[in-house]
Amino acid sequence: MIGNRQIIDGTAIAAKLRAEVATSAAALREKGIAPCLAVVLVGDDPASAVYVRSKTKAAREANVDVRDHKLPATATQAELMAVVERLNADNEVDGILVQLPLPAGLDSDAVIRAIDPAKDVDGLHPTNLGYLAQGRPVFVPCTPKGCMRLLREVGVELNGARAVVIGRSVLVGKPIAMLLSNANATVTICHSKTDDLPSEVRRAEIIVAAVGRPEMIRGHWITEGSVVLDVGINRTAEGTIVGDVAFTEAVQRARAITPVPKGVGPMTIACLLENTVEAAVRRRGA
Ligand code: GUN
Numbered sequence: 001m002i003g004n005r006q007i008i009d010g011t012a013i014a015a016k017l018r019a020e021v022a023t024s025a026a027a028l029r030e031k032g033i034a035p036c037l038a039v040v041l042v043g044d045d046p047a048s049a050v051y052v053r054s055k056t057k058a059a060r061e062a063n064v065d066v067r068d069h070k071l072p073a074t075a076t077q078a079e080l081m082a083v084v085e086r087l088n089a090d091n092e093v094d095g096i097l098v099q100l101p102l103p104a105g106l107d108s109d110a111v112i113r114a115i116d117p118a119k120d121v122d123g124l125h126p127t128n129l130g131y132l133a134q135g136r137p138v139f140v141p142c143t144p145k146g147c148m149r150l151l152r153e154v155g156v157e158l159n160g161a162r163a164v165v166i167g168r169s170v171l172v173g174k175p176i177a178m179l180l181s182n183a184n185a186t187v188t189i190c191h192s193k194t195d196d197l198p199s200e201v202r203r204a205e206i207i208v209a210a211v212g213r214p215e216m217i218r219g220h221w222i223t224e225g226s227v228v229l230d231v232g233i234n235r236t237a238e239g240t241i242v243g244d245v246a247f248t249e250a251v252q253r254a255r256a257i258t259p260v261p262k263g264v265g266p267m268t269i270a271c272l273l274e275n276t277v278e279a280a281v282r283r284r285g286a
Helices: 010-030 046-061 077-089 108-114 126-133 142-154 173-182 197-202 265-284
Strands: 036-042 065-071 095-098 162-166 186-190 206-209 227-230
Touching: 010 046, 010 142, 010 265, 036 046, 036 077, 036 265, 046 065, 046 265, 065 077, 077 095, 077 108, 095 108, 095 265, 126 173, 142 173, 142 227, 142 265, 162 173, 162 197, 173 186, 173 206, 186 197
Parallel strands: 036 065, 036 095, 162 186, 162 206, 206 227
Antiparallel strands: none
């Protein structure tokens, strides 16, 4: 807290969620069910390798087993599909995550469609996105789920609130817009073709930035007292990491805001683990 302004501590809230997951996972183990996440990594993109290592470490700490499957960048679509099919058929595997983006030449949509929706802990299968669109979510994509948890932790009233989502990706923008709308917020989705983005942002009490453009959202666009979630992770020429929001400007106006890093980022892995335990409960009837 700075005065009545809050910098949302994503690291602490994610640690709390991971501790909750660890407790649920330990209870499942008592019943002979070991929640298990399979992580599939294709190629050697360094950022993806870092994410996969963090997922593996966090899972083990939360009493969730991990099976790593590494394929070379030269893997064919058929080889990758065969791995997914094998994991679909393996009763001990509760969740399947294929790390994105895939190397050029591989069809990620086809791979996501091949994952058993009951094991789709990323929530990206059309079946799970369809359930979310119907307002009866089963698996919710991890980053949007983490954003909703942050809003809950901060005590934001969503009912009737005006929300703006900047970005319309399948991974973040679209699902977060559906979640906010399902929670009775009035949601505007903005993107690269939006006319007068500053005015759209100014109208909102809740702002979710997920465009992938460094510090694009300026502080003077933000209405005093709004809540800002910054999903962006952008590397600058100087090698630092910044969000999609100009933080030092925005923090002067927002009631609550996530920093980058240590804001939304840590929530994604925590929600992945939560989804994996939910998958184990649903699949194995615990
Ligand atoms: N790459 C970056 N974020 C994600 C994510 O949430 N899921 C997957 N599968 N890959 C990602």
